[in-house]
Amino acid sequence: MKRTHLPLNGLRVLDAAARHLSFTRAADELAVTPAAVGQQIRALEDMLGVVLFRRTPKGLELTPETEAGLDALRAGFLEFEEAVRAMQAGQASLALTIAAPRDITAKWLQARLAAYASGQPDLRFQLIAADEALDFTEANLDLALRLADSAGEHEGVRIGEAAFVTLEAAAGGPAHRIEWPGCPHGDEPVTIRVADAGLAIEAAANGFGRASVPSLLAQADIASGRVRVVGEASPSPLSYWLIAPMPQWRQKKVKALVEALTA
Incomplete structure (x- = not known):
């Protein structure tokens, strides 16, 4: 069934004017001018085909038509407020659904989520393994972490530098190349x-050769001494981005x- 178009602004003005029985006090409440209140009331009267107020020597009086509709109008506004609260409840929830590639989740994200949640025992996360962009609405996502050259069509912020580092086992290893989808090309033989x-870092730590990976992904393994950096970091068009629709x-x-993850 097609819904009747509701003049919500006019009805809101009507409610305020009926409570105060004064266009001036209604205007103060709504932060508009008394003339604007009068204009809204006249437009509403024209639309409804009824007179809403009578002007008397004592001031404004409600007409029977207005009195007949006020209770339902105010009940409707209460329902609107309840609907808004229900829609905003998700913002106050303690559950976050995040999509990210498995390697950055294991090597970087989980540790930071655990630290973030340490002072918030009721916080809950759902982590979805995804290397490609997902439909945020379909997957009910709050946030995604992507290796990309920009935030794309979404809002976003880059984390870490846009650079790759080459790693090998702490004790050294062959100069063979460890290959993974998305790694820079090279002339070395692939072992x-x-x-x-993430698996490329593990292969490097186990002595298979050298892996070129995003610097952010390698931080923990470099710090722990499992692997060491060979040469200088090289600039890359790719870096990790936290992204979400507006x-x-x-x-x-x-x-x-986002503030905690980028601190």
């Missing part, structure tokens, strides 16, 4: 091919998490 950059990006819980 092993793996599914992602509605999700503006949520308080997402803003707080």
